[in-house]
Amino acid sequence: xxxxxxxxxxxxxxxxxxxxxxxxxxxxxxxxxxxxxxxxxxxxxxxxxxxxxxxxxxxxxxxxxxxxxxxxxxxxxxxxxxxxxxxxxxxxxxxxxxxxxxxxxxxxxxxxxxxxxxxxxxxxxxxxxxxxxxxxxxxxxxxxxxxxxxxxxxxxxxxxxxxxxxxxxxxxxxxxxxxxxxxxxxxxxxxxxxxxxxxxxxxxxxxxxxxxxxxxxxxxxxxxxxxxxxxxxxxxxxxxxxxxxxxxxxxxxxxxxxxxxxxxxxxxxxxxxxxxxxxxxxxxxxxxxxxxxxxxxxxxxxxxxxxxxxxxxxxxxxxxxxxxxxxxxxxxxxxxxxxxxxxxxxxxxxxxxxxxxxxxxxxxxxxxxxxxxxxxxxxxxxxxxxx
Ligand code: ADP
Numbered sequence: 001x002x003x004x005x006x007x008x009x010x011x012x013x014x015x016x017x018x019x020x021x022x023x024x025x026x027x028x029x030x031x032x033x034x035x036x037x038x039x040x041x042x043x044x045x046x047x048x049x050x051x052x053x054x055x056x057x058x059x060x061x062x063x064x065x066x067x068x069x070x071x072x073x074x075x076x077x078x079x080x081x082x083x084x085x086x087x088x089x090x091x092x093x094x095x096x097x098x099x100x101x102x103x104x105x106x107x108x109x110x111x112x113x114x115x116x117x118x119x120x121x122x123x124x125x126x127x128x129x130x131x132x133x134x135x136x137x138x139x140x141x142x143x144x145x146x147x148x149x150x151x152x153x154x155x156x157x158x159x160x161x162x163x164x165x166x167x168x169x170x171x172x173x174x175x176x177x178x179x180x181x182x183x184x185x186x187x188x189x190x191x192x193x194x195x196x197x198x199x200x201x202x203x204x205x206x207x208x209x210x211x212x213x214x215x216x217x218x219x220x221x222x223x224x225x226x227x228x229x230x231x232x233x234x235x236x237x238x239x240x241x242x243x244x245x246x247x248x249x250x251x252x253x254x255x256x257x258x259x260x261x262x263x264x265x266x267x268x269x270x271x272x273x274x275x276x277x278x279x280x281x282x283x284x285x286x287x288x289x290x291x292x293x294x295x296x297x298x299x300x301x302x303x304x305x306x307x308x309x310x311x312x313x314x315x316x317x318x319x320x321x322x323x324x325x326x327x328x329x330x331x332x333x334x335x336x337x338x339x340x341x342x343x344x345x346x347x348x349x350x351x352x353x354x355x356x357x358x359x360x361x362x363x364x365x366x367x368x369x370x371x372x373x374x375x376x377x378x379x380x381x382x383x384x385x386x387x
Contacts, residue, residue, distance in 0.1 A: 030127035036120040038063050052099035068095040104131045158216040162209045173202045211336040218343045223263045230257035233268035244279050255291035258299050260368045266344045273337040274364050278305035298369040305362050312356040349373045
């Protein structure tokens with residue numbers, strides 16, 4: 001059987017019978033068949049449907065005519081060199097131009113066939129239209145980039161705003177205490193009450209701002225991974241909490257902890273926040289137990305207290321910033337402590353969660369990995385850390 005095109009007659013006697021051609025044409029996939037000079041010998045109906053051509057408009061034409069200038073530059077040398085390679089399967093991307101002028105992205109899988117003399121005979125190719133997929137991917141990449149930029153801008157804004165707010169606040173606090181000292185004894189109880197209210201509001205605002213600053217720094221400063229015994233940042237955290245530990249009569253029980261690649265300063269902050277919550281949300285004398293469970297890819301560190309506990313329905317909410325379950329008159333706080341913990345753990349590539357299966361009180365679990373991702377690639381803005 002011989003298939004002829006307008007320009008190039010092609011001997012296709014090796015094709016069993018006309019049924020094969022029918023099958024080839026009707027297979028619901030974009031396929032084409034080129035001769036050794038890249039002339040289209042056969043195409044599937046789907047090829048024609050996608051490209052918008054009639055069969056007689058394409059058979060006998062070089063495939064390059066249906067490519068963009070850019071793809072032509074890539075395909076031409078490729079086809080020339082491929083012609084000399086035996087039975088090579090080629091996977092590549094091309095931009096095809098439809099009859100309407102629309103450009104589509106094609107993923108190409110082509111097989112180069114040879115005759116008995118080893119001369120290039122034809123290329124049989126399956127084409128996948130990936131235009132929509134690529135558009136979605138490009139939109140996704142663009143959206144991600146925009147999100148990243150917006151996030152960075154927001155981080156920077158939060159940092160600058162909170163950093164700059166500290167100064168006037170310090171002045172308000174010192175002015176309040178100066179005036180209070182000056183007029184000590186001359187004020188009535190009501191005025192003193194309002195003075196104290198102003199001072200404690202300023203102190204609370206300072207707490208909020210400091211925490212916000214800490215939180216925003218965590219998003220921008222680099223993570224200095226170094227294999228460190230977790231007992232080191234834990235002891236530093238306990239030393240910072242020494243006064244509260246003594247005042248509350250807390251008992252802290254520490255099991256053996258592993259050495260892991262961590263940022264010591266960040267993990268000290270993590271322990272400090274978890275333990276100070278255990279001391280704050282107490283019921284009776286606080287008892288806090290810190291232990292570690294080995295996992296195939298790392299460790300889970302557990303901080304368990306004997307306090308008031310967290311209702312399981314709030315297990316996720318408490319890790320969001322400014323989410324508090326109590327009023328500040330019941331328990332002081334800013335609602336950022338656990339959000340800070342989450343960010344620290346995220347930057348270590350791990351996870352933090354409330355163990356809802358432990359219902360007596362609160363048990364926080366932190367997963368640290370043996371090999372955290374981006375150990376070198378962490379974002380760096382050490383000026384922020386230094387401030
Ligand atoms: P803050 O303590 O400043 O309110 P956190 O982000 O540290 O902020 O905690 C968020 C909320 O989670 C707290 O308001 C509290 O209701 C709850 N919580 C956190 N830790 C504990 C704990 N150990 N025991 C009971 N409740 C806790």
